[in-house]
Amino acid sequence: MTRYIVDRIVQSLAVLLVMSFVIYGLIGLMPGDPVDLMISADPKVTAEDAARLKALYGLDRPLLTRYGNWLKAALGGEFGYSRLYAKPALVALGPALVSTTILVGISFVLSLLIALPAGVWVATRPDGPADRTVNLACFAGVSMPPFWLAILLILTFAVGLRWLPAGGVPTRSDVGLGEQLRHMVLPVATLTLLQIGGYLRFMRAAMIETLRQDYIRTAQAKGAGPARVLLKHALRNALNPVVTVVALGFGGLFSGALITETMFAWPGMGKLILDSIMGNDFNLALVALLFATLLVLVGNLLADLAYAWLDPRVSFTEREGGP
Amino acid sequence: MSEALALPAPGDGFLGRLGRRPLAVASAAILALLAALALLAPLFAMLSGIDPNAVDLLQRLEPPSAQHWLGTDDIGRDVLLRLLLGGRVSLFVGLTAALASAVIGTAIGLMAGYWGERADALLMRLTDGIIALPLLPLLIVLAAVDLTKLGLSAELAGSETISLYRIVAIIALVGWTTVARLVRGAALSVRTRDYVLAAIGQGASPWRVMAVHILPNVASPIVVATTLSVGNVILLESVLSFLGLGIQPPLPSWGNMLTNAQELMTSAPWLAIWPGMLIFVTVIACNLLGDGLQDALDPRAQE
Amino acid sequence: MQALLELDQVSKHFPLRGRGLFGGRLGTVQAVSEASLAIARGETLALVGESGCGKTTLGRVAALLHRPTAGRLSLDGSDVAGLGRDALRRLRRKVQTVFQDPFGSLNPRLTAGFSLREPLDIHRVGTPSDRNARIAELIVAVGLRRDDLERYPHQFSGGQRQRIAIARALALDPALVVLDEPLSSLDVSVQSQVLNLLAEIKRRRGLAYLFISHDLAAVEHLADRIAVMYLGRVVELAPRDLLLRQPAHPYTRALIDAVPRIEDGRRRRAVLKGDVPSPIDPPKGCAFHPRCPRAEARCRVQRPVLAIPPGRAAAHLAACHFPLDPA
Numbered sequence A: 001m002t003r004y005i006v007d008r009i010v011q012s013l014a015v016l017l018v019m020s021f022v023i024y025g026l027i028g029l030m031p032g033d034p035v036d037l038m039i040s041a042d043p044k045v046t047a048e049d050a051a052r053l054k055a056l057y058g059l060d061r062p063l064l065t066r067y068g069n070w071l072k073a074a075l076g077g078e079f080g081y082s083r084l085y086a087k088p089a090l091v092a093l094g095p096a097l098v099s100t101t102i103l104v105g106i107s108f109v110l111s112l113l114i115a116l117p118a119g120v121w122v123a124t125r126p127d128g129p130a131d132r133t134v135n136l137a138c139f140a141g142v143s144m145p146p147f148w149l150a151i152l153l154i155l156t157f158a159v160g161l162r163w164l165p166a167g168g169v170p171t172r173s174d175v176g177l178g179e180q181l182r183h184m185v186l187p188v189a190t191l192t193l194l195q196i197g198g199y200l201r202f203m204r205a206a207m208i209e210t211l212r213q214d215y216i217r218t219a220q221a222k223g224a225g226p227a228r229v230l231l232k233h234a235l236r237n238a239l240n241p242v243v244t245v246v247a248l249g250f251g252g253l254f255s256g257a258l259i260t261e262t263m264f265a266w267p268g269m270g271k272l273i274l275d276s277i278m279g280n281d282f283n284l285a286l287v288a289l290l291f292a293t294l295l296v297l298v299g300n301l302l303a304d305l306a307y308a309w310l311d312p313r314v315s316f317t318e319r320e321g322g323p
Numbered sequence B: 001m002s003e004a005l006a007l008p009a010p011g012d013g014f015l016g017r018l019g020r021r022p023l024a025v026a027s028a029a030i031l032a033l034l035a036a037l038a039l040l041a042p043l044f045a046m047l048s049g050i051d052p053n054a055v056d057l058l059q060r061l062e063p064p065s066a067q068h069w070l071g072t073d074d075i076g077r078d079v080l081l082r083l084l085l086g087g088r089v090s091l092f093v094g095l096t097a098a099l100a101s102a103v104i105g106t107a108i109g110l111m112a113g114y115w116g117e118r119a120d121a122l123l124m125r126l127t128d129g130i131i132a133l134p135l136l137p138l139l140i141v142l143a144a145v146d147l148t149k150l151g152l153s154a155e156l157a158g159s160e161t162i163s164l165y166r167i168v169a170i171i172a173l174v175g176w177t178t179v180a181r182l183v184r185g186a187a188l189s190v191r192t193r194d195y196v197l198a199a200i201g202q203g204a205s206p207w208r209v210m211a212v213h214i215l216p217n218v219a220s221p222i223v224v225a226t227t228l229s230v231g232n233v234i235l236l237e238s239v240l241s242f243l244g245l246g247i248q249p250p251l252p253s254w255g256n257m258l259t260n261a262q263e264l265m266t267s268a269p270w271l272a273i274w275p276g277m278l279i280f281v282t283v284i285a286c287n288l289l290g291d292g293l294q295d296a297l298d299p300r301a302q303e
Numbered sequence C: 001m002q003a004l005l006e007l008d009q010v011s012k013h014f015p016l017r018g019r020g021l022f023g024g025r026l027g028t029v030q031a032v033s034e035a036s037l038a039i040a041r042g043e044t045l046a047l048v049g050e051s052g053c054g055k056t057t058l059g060r061v062a063a064l065l066h067r068p069t070a071g072r073l074s075l076d077g078s079d080v081a082g083l084g085r086d087a088l089r090r091l092r093r094k095v096q097t098v099f100q101d102p103f104g105s106l107n108p109r110l111t112a113g114f115s116l117r118e119p120l121d122i123h124r125v126g127t128p129s130d131r132n133a134r135i136a137e138l139i140v141a142v143g144l145r146r147d148d149l150e151r152y153p154h155q156f157s158g159g160q161r162q163r164i165a166i167a168r169a170l171a172l173d174p175a176l177v178v179l180d181e182p183l184s185s186l187d188v189s190v191q192s193q194v195l196n197l198l199a200e201i202k203r204r205r206g207l208a209y210l211f212i213s214h215d216l217a218a219v220e221h222l223a224d225r226i227a228v229m230y231l232g233r234v235v236e237l238a239p240r241d242l243l244l245r246q247p248a249h250p251y252t253r254a255l256i257d258a259v260p261r262i263e264d265g266r267r268r269r270a271v272l273k274g275d276v277p278s279p280i281d282p283p284k285g286c287a288f289h290p291r292c293p294r295a296e297a298r299c300r301v302q303r304p305v306l307a308i309p310p311g312r313a314a315a316h317l318a319a320c321h322f323p324l325d326p327a
């Protein structure tokens, strides 16, 4: 087990390293470079000055050398300065991470609270009218363009009914907690609605699969007690794959909320990534992307560990005790 | 057992099984209708005499009328025509990127599963690596890459066609992993069968073994995965175009038609409704069709 | 006369790798070690031994499906070692295999006709109509009907499928057919029919067979010579009657004694005791020594080589320090 964990961590670090190079290379291919930006901001800079500046920043050296230098600095905790925020890139990242964690965390918990029980419920009456309706609703959820869902919610609740504010964060900072929560309702609802469908369908499938398995049938045949007890045991087994899948997706949520954050002007990781890329803030974009990758990798790692931990083949009869 | 021929009963075939799934059938019909309308869009433009790209600042944000059935957008262009033309783009991107992903995934999956060992380990690490990436930010970076820095002329890099193919290329670049895993799994299990060994023993080339013995075994899951991915691609395309990183105007796509929708939400809400509605309908139709195909093609569902 | 197939000190060892990209080598399965034997044109050589002794592996090496890890293999005068991939593919048509399990050796998605045509298509034999005529002729030759060509494997019985597999093996007119336990997955009643078919085909076409079986009784009728394998090595090789009546190797003796004979009413001697050791870590010296009733100190240290035992015919080879006396 320890060996496995170490292996997986080493693998993840390798992926991260490769990704840092890929992203570094890609960022170098984005429109404009720092010196050009400086020139456009200050017409007095001559061509010679520009060349000297490029040499100073090492921009005339080969990609690999530049990457090597960046990596050395990065390993020393030095990720450069953010142009947009005018502070060290890492420092700019902090508040965004906090905002995203709040938004993603709440909607994640909410969607699981709705999806898992509902998934179990429809799994016990497969292909009935309730199941079909829920199924269609799930498909609608996963097929919804996120920005359009946001637009619809804003149109309905902010523009039409005027119940809720459309923006993510109160414009004045002296408002109370209630007002702040009101601002969160629409973004949280958007993210929750987008997530429920996937989780619900997965929970339902896992549950149906477990209920179909032999040991459940055997237990049923042997008269393993009331349906409720049976369901509990099936649930315990069905939850394992669900935990794995949920953990797999969790890391991605941090950057996956990009659209929702942008639509509601929520100052999180996703919006920061988009803004930094669009605003030519290369240092910040690089750190933010790497951090997003790191989070996904951690999610995958946790999923693998969860999978190894929860042995899916828990013997039903053993747990059940005597007759 | 040989005497009792296991002939399938009428209606038991694949089409029969699909036919018993009304949602899938309806989805197929909707997709066919959308595709037909999109294909005929230039014809409609000709017949109505309206230029879908003509800017007319005197007719900005007109509500629906006899001349403009769905009204006009913020610079006076006909919304209906642009929707139909945008459908061409979205469907084209969805189909080509999904097919390209399927082709890449099949090739990689076959290589990994057939030659096995080191090649397999290497390719599957690559697949795991790509799956472990934050997809949307990565696509945004790829979409933002300045093609002139890759040696393309400025004129070419800014052209409409490039914005179209670039989005197909970047989605295919990250989208092949599902099919690759499917094909690899099948290739791994099929390649040790005796009938594959028999074919090799007769002198069959690896290509022949793959084409005759391995691919038919994975055809169904590939079809299902590709159908589902058409929907996903359209969704991704719309997101990127919405952000201004995908299809570049004046070429319309459902995504880029929504780019300004948020600002115009109060004055012309219909502009925000239609393109999103079409994306939604197309994507859900692809997903429902894929789901129906999966059930209809799955031999286990035949019980 | 030059032998059709010649194996000279051929070994096939499989590395046991750990999983993953950098998985290290965990050990080696010595499936076949230093096997030497030859098959003449038109001859049937039977290969017998317990499960796991390497018969299938040796058969696959002979059918050019595995490259040997050591030793020399030549088929019809060409040394396989020097051949490139394409030349190897062309040479493969001279040796074909009939597999043990006819349920696995036919692609369930293809009709019998397609499976039969495949070898002809691969080597582009004749025109397409020639090929159709040829497969019609083949299916009749193995006792099935022409319209069976249109049917799928699941529509046939096990015996019928094995007939199709045999027809497929004959399609390219090979000089040698490797029969890897072609009877053992069939019903007893069907076994003799298929055996008769194999005998008839051999008589008519002058084919050579490498007939693999774990059961001595199954090969008695067809074999010209018999080779006995134990833990990857050939331990005795002799003409059929010599080997069956006067075995020289204690292992062969034990195999013969394990076959129930009607005339005895009961088995004559104690059957082999103990398990077959692992081919990953075979015993030193004579690999059979842990189970051999005649084993002595020498057997534990020195490996016996295949040679003519004292007082035996020149065609009789055995690998034993203390061979049995001719009865």
Ligand SMILES: Nc1ncnc2c1ncn2[C@@H]1O[C@H](COP(=O)(O)OP(=O)(O)OP(=O)(O)O)[C@@H](O)[C@H]1O
Binding pocket: C014, C029, C030, C031, C049, C050, C051, C052, C053, C054, C055, C056, C057, C058, C214, C279
């Ligand atoms: N591809 C392979 N990789 C690793 N080990 C193998 C491989 N093929 C065979 N072996 C091993 O080599 C040994 C000999 O196997 P082989 O199939 O040749 O025996 P056999 O005599 O045909 O047995 P059986 O009567 O069961 O068919 C076995 O221990 C087997 O596990």
Ligand code: SF4
Binding pocket: C249, C250, C251, C286, C287, C288, C289, C290, C292, C293, C294, C295, C296, C299, C304, C319, C320, C321, C322, C323
């Ligand atoms: S060499 Fe020794 S152990 Fe091996 S078979 Fe002969 S007598 Fe038995």
Ligand SMILES: [Mg+2]
Binding pocket: C055, C056, C057, C180
């Ligand atoms: Mg075998």
